[in-house]
Amino acid sequence: MSERCIPEEARELVQLDERLLDLLALLYEGKRINVSTEVERHVIIFEFNGVKLTLDDVKPLEEMALASRKVVDRVLRCPKCDYRELEVKLLCPNCGSTNIEKVRIIQHRICGYIDLEINFRRDGQMVCPHCHSPILSENDYRVLGTLYYCYNCRTRFHEPDVILVCRRCGTRFRPAEGAYKPVYGLELTEKARRLLHDAHDFRAALYKLLEEKHVDYQCSANLTGRSGVTYEVDFYIPSVKLGIDIEPRIASHNDAIYFALKARDLHMAGHIDRLVVVTREATKESISILTSNPNITLLLGEVPSRLTKLVLDLLTGNRR
Numbered sequence: 001m002s003e004r005c006i007p008e009e010a011r012e013l014v015q016l017d018e019r020l021l022d023l024l025a026l027l028y029e030g031k032r033i034n035v036s037t038e039v040e041r042h043v044i045i046f047e048f049n050g051v052k053l054t055l056d057d058v059k060p061l062e063e064m065a066l067a068s069r070k071v072v073d074r075v076l077r078c079p080k081c082d083y084r085e086l087e088v089k090l091l092c093p094n095c096g097s098t099n100i101e102k103v104r105i106i107q108h109r110i111c112g113y114i115d116l117e118i119n120f121r122r123d124g125q126m127v128c129p130h131c132h133s134p135i136l137s138e139n140d141y142r143v144l145g146t147l148y149y150c151y152n153c154r155t156r157f158h159e160p161d162v163i164l165v166c167r168r169c170g171t172r173f174r175p176a177e178g179a180y181k182p183v184y185g186l187e188l189t190e191k192a193r194r195l196l197h198d199a200h201d202f203r204a205a206l207y208k209l210l211e212e213k214h215v216d217y218q219c220s221a222n223l224t225g226r227s228g229v230t231y232e233v234d235f236y237i238p239s240v241k242l243g244i245d246i247e248p249r250i251a252s253h254n255d256a257i258y259f260a261l262k263a264r265d266l267h268m269a270g271h272i273d274r275l276v277v278v279t280r281e282a283t284k285e286s287i288s289i290l291t292s293n294p295n296i297t298l299l300l301g302e303v304p305s306r307l308t309k310l311v312l313d314l315l316t317g318n319r320r
C-alpha cells in the first residue's frame with residue numbers, strides 16, 4: 001500500500017466496507033442516523049441513505065476503536081419469544097377482570113353525599129342516590145378524585161394491575177418480568193474524529209475502489225500545466241483524464257482560486273478533463289468559485305460512496 005495514497009495512520013480504514021465509511025462520515029457530520037429494532041427479535045438496525053446495518057454489521061467500527069456504543073433507549077419484549085409487539089391490559093387487582101373503568105368520585109353539594117359517579121347515573125340522567133334530587137348541572141356536585149371500579153367484583157382501587165400480552169405467542173407477563181433490552185447508538189471516538197477531520201475516509205474508499213477495479217492510477221501525481229507550473233494531484237487516473245483532490249477544508253478564497261487555476265491549466269495541457277474536489281467544508285465564496293468552473297466537480301459534505309460512485313461512473317463511461 002502506497003504511503004502516497006493513504007498515510008500510515010489511516011490505513012486500517014481501507015479494510016472497512018464502504019457503507020461503514022459512509023456511516024462514519026455521517027456521524028462525523030452530526031447527521032441523524034435512524035436507530036430502530038426489529039419486531040421479530042431484538043436486532044438493532046442503523047438506517048441511513050437507504051442502507052440498513054445491524055449492530056453486528058457495525059462491529060468492525062468498535063473493534064477498530066473508531067466508534068463506541070452507547071445506550072440511547074430500551075425496549076420491552078416478550079420474555080419467552082423476544083417479540084416486540086405487546087398488548088397492554090389493565091386488570092382488577094382483586095379478581096383479575098379486565099372490565100374496569102376509571103370513574104370520578106363526586107359529592108352532591110346539597111346533601112353532601114359522596115359516591116362514584118356511576119352510582120349517580122340513572123336512566124341516562126344524573127340523580128343523587130341519597131336524596132334522590134336530580135342533578136342538572138356541574139354546579140350541583142364537586143369532583144373529589146378518581147378511582148378505578150371493577151364491574152365484575154365491584155371493588156374500587158387506585159392502581160390497576162398491568163399485564164402485557166405477547167401478540168405472537170400469547171405469553172402474559174408483568175412489566176417487570178419482560179425483557180427490557182438496550183438500544184444502542186454509536187459515538188465516534190477521538191481517533192475516528194482525527195481521521196475524518198483529515199478526510200481519510202474518502203482516501204480509503206477511493207483507494208479501495210481503484211485497487212479492486214485494477215485501475216491504472218497514481219497518487220500524489222505531479223502534473224505540469226500549460227503554463228509550465230507543476231501541480232500535485234492526490235489521485236490521478238490517466239485513462240479517463242480524471243484528477244481527484246481531497247482537501248478537508250477550503251477555508252479561503254485563495255484556496256478556491258488555486259483549484260480553479262489548477263483545473264484549467266491541467267485541462268489546457270491535456271492531462272485532465274475534470275478535477276473532482278472533495279471537501280468537508282468550504283466557504284460560500286469558495287463554493288461559488290468552484291462550482292462555476294467547468295472543469296471542476298465539487299463534492300461538499302458528502303459521504304465516501306458518493307465519490308466512489310462518481311469515479312466508477314466516469315470509469316465506465318456512464319458520465320453525468
Ligand SMILES: [Zn+2]
Nearest residue numbers: 092095150153
Ligand atoms: Zn374485580
Ligand SMILES: [Zn+2]
Nearest residue numbers: 108111128131
Ligand atoms: Zn343528594
Ligand SMILES: [Zn+2]
Nearest residue numbers: 078081166169
Ligand atoms: Zn412471545
